[in-house]
Amino acid sequence: MIDLAALRALIAVRDCGSIVAAAHELDFTPSAVSQQIKKLERQSRAPMLERVGRTVILTERGRLLAERGALLLADLEQVENLAIGGAEELRGSLRLATFSTASRGIVAPLLARLRTSAPDLHVTVVEIEPREGVTLIERGGADLALVHDWNSVPLDVPVTVEQHVLLTDEADVLLPWDHHLALRESVSPMDLLRETWVSTPVGSICHEWLIHMFAIHGERPDIRYFDGSYSTHAAMVEHGVAVALVPRLGREALSPRVHVMPVVDPTPRRRVSSLWRASSQDNPARLHVQRELEELFPALP
DSSP, X not given: OOOHHHHXXXXXXHHHSSHHHHHHHHTOOHXXXXXXXXXXXXXXXXXXXXXXXXXXXXXXXXXXXXXXXXXXXXXXXXXXHHHHTTOSSOOSEEEEEEOHHHIIIIIHHHHXXXXXXXXXXXXXXXXXXXXXXXXXXXXXXXXXXXXXXXXXXXXXXOTTEEEEEXXXXXXXXXXXXXOTXXXXXXXXXGGGTTOEEEESOTTSHHHHXXXXXXXXXXXXXXXXXXXXXXXXXXXXXXXXXXXXXXXXXXXXXXXXXXXXXOBOSSOOEEEEEEEEXXXXXXXXXXXXXXXXXXXXXXXXX
16 A cells, blocks of 8 residues: 555655755655655656756656655545534644734634633644645645745745635835824825835735835835734834834834824735635634634634
8 A cells, every 4th residue: 555654755855856955845855755755666667767967857757756746645634523523522633834923913812712612622823924835735744734825925825725815914105203204194105116115025015015005106115124023013113224114013113212003005904814725624723723813803804
């Protein structure tokens, strides 16, 4: 009988593009992944991988096995969910992927509710960028993910993944308290052309939105500082070093020396959603956590 761990290793190599990347994804060593692939090759009496330059790709046999294997693992997940679906108590584990502001604004109160409603459910949480969260869900590395996408910067969610919009969040510009625009009711990107910005790292969705916000006016912001922590952004604003675009969800208490200014034309707005694999539709733990999320954030009109 085919080894499921070896099959997962082959699928990870296909999805990640290398043995090293697959090992990181599976939390294995590269040697362990190689051994799993060799196990499949011995069983099938055919090579699974071929080297192209410094990378490896799947052979035709390997590609077909990974393709059918992914369907098999999805079916197996459904069977496992049905087997435990009648359990009266929620036990076991649930892996939750989330982004930083959701960790403070959503996950913290969610975990507090779960301590009462599902005390025997072991929830683990990992912080990850939304695009990586989609991939993690698709590949089975997490059971549920919280993600966000901004207007005009949408996430690409595959058909094998279900999505439920929980809430809409907006972002404001943080200005030093004595900034010359601080008395305005709102500002537009054109009002901020000469400002120095601190932003999340290049490639993050929030950075892309900041670029987009100016690009629709044919301009580009002067971003000189990059940091993944909004607390750092607020500190730079407090000291008059830069201005920042910071979401409201999970925003920490700000210094009196920081002024919060709404933005228009456009208003930075993002959808916050939960994601899960369609094959885990009947997973009782996932269903329970999803219900708790929806009670925290009732359905949008």
